[in-house]
Amino acid sequence: MTKPSRSSDRRVRRVSRRGDTRQELLLGALKLLDADKSLDSLSLRELTRHVGIVPTAFYRHFPGMDELGLALVEESFRVMRKIFAEVRNDTGSTDKIIAGVVKSLVTHARKNRLHFRFVASERYGGNAGVREAIRNGMRLLQGELALELARFPFLQEWSAADLQMLAALLVNSMTSIAEEILEQRGADKYAERELMETAEKQLRLIVLGIPHWRSADAS
Amino acid sequence: MTKPSRSSDRRVRRVSRRGDTRQELLLGALKLLDADKSLDSLSLRELTRHVGIVPTAFYRHFPGMDELGLALVEESFRVMRKIFAEVRNDTGSTDKIIAGVVKSLVTHARKNRLHFRFVASERYGGNAGVREAIRNGMRLLQGELALELARFPFLQEWSAADLQMLAALLVNSMTSIAEEILEQRGADKYAERELMETAEKQLRLIVLGIPHWRSADAS
DNA sequence: TATTAAAGTCAACACTTGTACACTTATATT
DNA sequence: AATATAAGTGTACAAGTGTTGACTTTAATA
Numbered sequence: 001m002t003k004p005s006r007s008s009d010r011r012v013r014r015v016s017r018r019g020d021t022r023q024e025l026l027l028g029a030l031k032l033l034d035a036d037k038s039l040d041s042l043s044l045r046e047l048t049r050h051v052g053i054v055p056t057a058f059y060r061h062f063p064g065m066d067e068l069g070l071a072l073v074e075e076s077f078r079v080m081r082k083i084f085a086e087v088r089n090d091t092g093s094t095d096k097i098i099a100g101v102v103k104s105l106v107t108h109a110r111k112n113r114l115h116f117r118f119v120a121s122e123r124y125g126g127n128a129g130v131r132e133a134i135r136n137g138m139r140l141l142q143g144e145l146a147l148e149l150a151r152f153p154f155l156q157e158w159s160a161a162d163l164q165m166l167a168a169l170l171v172n173s174m175t176s177i178a179e180e181i182l183e184q185r186g187a188d189k190y191a192e193r194e195l196m197e198t199a200e201k202q203l204r205l206i207v208l209g210i211p212h213w214r215s216a217d218a219s
Numbered sequence: 220m221t222k223p224s225r226s227s228d229r230r231v232r233r234v235s236r237r238g239d240t241r242q243e244l245l246l247g248a249l250k251l252l253d254a255d256k257s258l259d260s261l262s263l264r265e266l267t268r269h270v271g272i273v274p275t276a277f278y279r280h281f282p283g284m285d286e287l288g289l290a291l292v293e294e295s296f297r298v299m300r301k302i303f304a305e306v307r308n309d310t311g312s313t314d315k316i317i318a319g320v321v322k323s324l325v326t327h328a329r330k331n332r333l334h335f336r337f338v339a340s341e342r343y344g345g346n347a348g349v350r351e352a353i354r355n356g357m358r359l360l361q362g363e364l365a366l367e368l369a370r371f372p373f374l375q376e377w378s379a380a381d382l383q384m385l386a387a388l389l390v391n392s393m394t395s396i397a398e399e400i401l402e403q404r405g406a407d408k409y410a411e412r413e414l415m416e417t418a419e420k421q422l423r424l425i426v427l428g429i430p431h432w433r434s435a436d437a438s
Numbered sequence: 439t440a441t442t443a444a445a446g447t448c449a450a451c452a453c454t455t456g457t458a459c460a461c462t463t464a465t466a467t468t
Numbered sequence: 469a470a471t472a473t474a475a476g477t478g479t480a481c482a483a484g485t486g487t488t489g490a491c492t493t494t495a496a497t498a
Contacts, residue, residue, distance in 0.1 A: 162420070454483105463477090
């Protein structure tokens, strides 16, 4: 009875999802990039050597290094989006929210160090396609943040353009913060605390200006 | 630049370069990096080929690529410092100053595209020594800006730490702006104008918060 | 159980790379 | 005019690179 008249049955449902080599390639690349390299100076052979397969086996998983790079971008932003989603649930005074955001940012940046660092170093570096993809990802995050900001009472009357402007400013600031965190590799607790306080201050300062904002949009 | 008219005799006629070869190496590297490369994927041979000398001649000017990188960082920040010096002479309303700053930033970023782009792409990329050097340069700029900020009447009472915090925020924002400018290579005047307006808004928003700042330094 | 497609191996290729060494040439100083 | 030094040349070599093509192995489905 395994022959229904559906002619479209020829679609092969092979779930050979054993392919963790692909994942190992991605992870291996991230690790090697975390040391002293950039994407386009990472050789295919070095990567496969590190992963433990023969060079040519690489092509079973990616057409080339560029595509691996794009896959890494995708993966990275999937991770980052989760952070933004988490932050959205924060409530309380703006100071509380800011403190929460910074803490969450630091935590996740440390936890997902490899992905963060990859994005940071490829954002304006080497490969043009990767750069473009990261750019898109950032725009997306910024858009989501703008949408989230629109819900705050004191931002109700802001124009869409101004919200995007604010979101961009916040994303840029948070990006800079994250990059600084990644740079101080040693687990210097004191320096980290100081960095977080500076970050909180910066965000608080930005927020302070909001009530006094008067747009000059339709000038 | 001075393409040698290599009408070769039997013997190779060497073209006198009187030590501008070093400059050509630096410039050539910047140009190649502006296309699709990062410093550690730029090969010595490719560079010398592009400049028009034989590979081994490179060593007459630099011990290795790393040192060339450091020289580029130095050169770049020498250029950037000039911009900051120029801005310091601005006077008038804060809005006027901000507009001037943004305009100046855009102008110089375009004019010194290669240096700006080099710094942007190597800031968090590849080579650790270069990264460190750029980090130092940035800290220096930030310090200078903080010093400059201290002169403003409405910042008289700010603590040194808060001034540094503000300077860092401003430098980061300006950096982001510069990087965006460099990214849009096409001379799309409309997009550029929009970008500048967003930048001005961001800086204005930051400044708006200043009068309402109350430090929690000595808590 | 047999088949089949994915995943991995091996050998080979034609290049490119960094650097050492011995040399030639140009320029500036004595 | 002689010479010392800085700058450029040529050759050579061992090591690393991306990619092809023809194979073998493995594991999931028919």
